[in-house]
Amino acid sequence: MTNSTFNTALLVCLVQAGSVCFCASASAQNTSELGIGIGATNYRGEISPEYQLQNSRPAFTVFYRKDVSVPITLRGGFTAGLLRAADDNVSGTNGGVPPLLAYRRANTKGSVLEASAVVEYNFLDYHYRTDKIHFTPYLFAGVAAFYANTSTVTNNAQLGNDFNRDGAMLGFSIPAGAGLKYALSEHLNLGLEVGVRKAFTDQLDHLGDQDPLLVNPHDQDWYYYSGLSLSYTFYKIPCPSQYKKNKKLLK
16 A cells, blocks of 8 residues: 555544544534423422421423533423412421411412523533443522412411412522433433522512511522423534535435
């Protein structure tokens, strides 16, 4: 083999290898997911000062993820769930209902709809199929807008009708939390997530402006979403412009 023939063959091999590497690296940053999830929403506020598992109600979510790099994923989602809480379910230090809550005897129920945009930080590249590890833990934080429709009533007749309120409201919250993604196959992924929402309002339960002797006007409300998800991965591998212009080169 002459030197010119060898150099030509080597150049062709390098070009092909470069094309493969380009497509492989591009696929790692050009993946997206469409998914659904089921789980539970929960509420913490005047009627439930601490997180109570028994207040969990069914919830549903749909979302879209876009991997902009190996560690960074952008996600937009829509979540719908129910809310409930009751003073009678709170346990005090002595095991019974605290005196204030036993006197107030209020309960709230309703629903919340949320549209969110968050950034996820992945600790591992779970889309990299040649790796033996096909999962990653992740953290997330972002912003959300919510629509809550709730009603609150009291079983204490001495408090009058002022404690019996209902209505809807729009608000903003900060979602944050952690999760785990596991790639079941090249396209299917299983997810587990636990998240909290800091709501910039004290009116999810309509009690924020009540008598300060009966409520805490300095503590804003929170709501939570936790659940399982199933998503489908889409791969997009961009090709160099010469292949787009001459598709015969792909054959």
